[in-house]
Amino acid sequence: LAKTTQPISMDSYEGQEVNITCSHNNIATNDYITWYQQFPSQGPRFIIQGYKTKVTNEVASLFIPADRKSSTLSLPRVSLSDTAVYYCLVGDIAGRSSNTGKLIFGQGTTLQVKP
């Protein structure tokens, strides 16, 4: 059974870089790692996903080590509007190749950005 673990909360200040790490020790061999952002009373919003090494888009970067047992979401120069809950997501089948739509969200990391 795949499971993800994230820090419950993090604080930062405007303009700083924020790194949120998620551990997923039993990730399936062909699963992407996906990150979402959620504001209060809204549905989660896709931020970024990757399979290995580094992925960058206009919003964030995602770092995935070779063993893929963890991933780090990096938010450059955060602003107050980045205050939100961040979730990592993997499939629910551990280890070998999976063929399932059953998904497990982590508990989420509440990021508080201060002025």
Place this chain on the structure above:
Amino acid sequence: EAQVTQNPRYLITVTGKKLTVTCSQNMNHEYMSWYRQDPGLGLRQIYYSMNVEVTDKGDVPEGYKVSRKEKRNFPLILESPSPNQTSLYFCASSSHSGTSGTYHSYEQYFGPGTRLTVT
């Protein structure tokens, strides 16, 4: 505009009164899923559907039913709601349903949520 819609957005009902929360997507996505969100418990998957007429249980399916008769719609049915089903519900869809031997992407589009209160 590509979107996932849910109705109703807010619902207060009484124990035992059957209800349906509708979900519709206009992106021709194969994969759809329902989640509930409760304080301190994050997002938990209720049911998902890989395609029309294909549904399966998520992490917390007890007390819920779903159907997928058309690609765009994925209603969530509570036959006999109870107070412990008071929650915030989200529907999501994705073009990636996962196929054995290929990489599985989980880029989902979420609806705005339905806040359900069962008294």
